[in-house]
Amino acid sequence: MTYEEQLDLWVEGKPIHNKKREECCPDFSCCNIDLLAPLDERIAFKNANEDVRLSMLGTFLGRLLERQGHEVITSMDEELINNLKRDRDSNNKRRTQ
Numbered sequence: 001m002t003y004e005e006q007l008d009l010w011v012e013g014k015p016i017h018n019k020k021r022e023e024c025c026p027d028f029s030c031c032n033i034d035l036l037a038p039l040d041e042r043i044a045f046k047n048a049n050e051d052v053r054l055s056m057l058g059t060f061l062g063r064l065l066e067r068q069g070h071e072v073i074t075s076m077d078e079e080l081i082n083n084l085k086r087d088r089d090s091n092n093k094r095r096t097q
């Protein structure tokens, strides 16, 4: 099964683990059916460019981790990201002074 074949089946709602490549579907639903992303997200993933796909993979991975009881912080947590950037910027300033 090629990546594209696996992707098409996944979009149709049939997540199948790619045994040949040992690769999960983007949302890992082949191994955890509860994680199957809604149809609109599956279609959006198929039509997305590499950057958007990567960001969606991050979201899917976050859901998997959350399901396993981990606390997940994503780039959606804007305030936190801004605070991290501010810390980094002030560290950089200190280094150049």
Ligand SMILES: [Zn+2]
Pocket: 016, 017, 018, 023, 024, 025, 028, 029, 030, 031
């Ligand atoms: Zn899998």
